[in-house]
Amino acid sequence: MENLDIAKYLLIAVIFIPLERLWPRRRNQKILRRLWRVDIAHLVFSGLLIRAGGIMIVVASIALGQEYFPAAWRDFIAGQHFALQVFIILIIADLGFYWVHRLFHQYPSLWRIHAIHHSIEEMDWLAAHRVHPIDQVLTRMATLAPVFFIGFSNEALVAFLFLYKWQALLVHSNINIPFGPFRWIAASPEFHHWHHANEPESLDKNFAGQLPIIDKLFGTAYMPKNCAPNRYGTDTPVPDNYIDQMFFPFRSKNKNQRDQPIISQNDTSGVS
Ligand SMILES: [Zn+2]
Numbered sequence: 596m597e598n599l600d601i602a603k604y605l606l607i608a609v610i611f612i613p614l615e616r617l618w619p620r621r622r623n624q625k626i627l628r629r630l631w632r633v634d635i636a637h638l639v640f641s642g643l644l645i646r647a648g649g650i651m652i653v654v655a656s657i658a659l660g661q662e663y664f665p666a667a668w669r670d671f672i673a674g675q676h677f678a679l680q681v682f683i684i685l686i687i688a689d690l691g692f693y694w695v696h697r698l699f700h701q702y703p704s705l706w707r708i709h710a711i712h713h714s715i716e717e718m719d720w721l722a723a724h725r726v727h728p729i730d731q732v733l734t735r736m737a738t739l740a741p742v743f744f745i746g747f748s749n750e751a752l753v754a755f756l757f758l759y760k761w762q763a764l765l766v767h768s769n770i771n772i773p774f775g776p777f778r779w780i781a782a783s784p785e786f787h788h789w790h791h792a793n794e795p796e797s798l799d800k801n802f803a804g805q806l807p808i809i810d811k812l813f814g815t816a817y818m819p820k821n822c823a824p825n826r827y828g829t830d831t832p833v834p835d836n837y838i839d840q841m842f843f844p845f846r847s848k849n850k851n852q853r854d855q856p857i858i859s860q861n862d863t864s865g866v867s
């Protein structure tokens with residue numbers, strides 16, 4: 596890790612740790628909770644792979660866009676109001692996020708990769724980093740490739756990337772922020788914590804990363820008022836150490852193993 600990265604993550608810790616102490620969703624959760632070292636390993640080592648994959652996706656998408664997306668259309672889009680561009684990017688990127696995330700839950704071979712992320716049992720900003728690099732690279736392909744292919748203005752793309760990063764940290768954090776009338780507009784810790792709950796009624800719900808309204812549209816929303824998940828995690832037996840987690844998706848004994856129902860093609864009747 597370069598000095599700049601260390602400074603960035605220290606800044607993130609300095610912002611989130613006090614907020615998680617001041618307004619916790621789950622009280623009595625320790626800062627150095629179980630498996631915090633595993634999540635630091637994900638942040639450092641998987642982070643490098645994810646970043647390299649992300650850069651390749653962005654470079655390839657820009658090159659393909661310049662080759663195949665009409666220049667006149669790109670200029671028209673990049674000339675629109677900044678806020679409108681960010682809004683359109685959010686919709687395109689989160690539709691990609693929603694569907695790739697849903698596929699990760701639907702197919703057993705993909706679930707074994709995504710189960711690493713769902714092994715989080717104590718939610719916080721650091722746990723957001725527990726994700727298999729293949730999971731993140733495929734997710735970034737679905738979210739970033741379309742928007743960089745189209746080619747919005749640099750300012751709008753930077754604003755979107757900033758929102759994407761900070762919202763991912765926020766929705767995993769152990770912070771109790773009421774979003775009030777915006778609870779179906781912007782993904783909150785309340786919304787994404789239900790996605791991580793290990794409870795039958797919230798299984799395969801809340802796939803969106805930033806816009807919960809997408810789950811409303813596709814019938815997979817679940818965010819009951821005045822209650823919170825009792826427990827988080829998955830019954831899939833994900834190992835506890837970093838190296839084993841990296842190889843878990845490829846170990847044959849785990850094939851087709853998921854102790855929870857997998858969303859079916861016809862089952863989109865979510866509770867909302
Ligand atoms: Zn998931």
Ligand SMILES: [Zn+2]
Pocket residue numbers: 712767787791
């Ligand atoms: Zn998550």
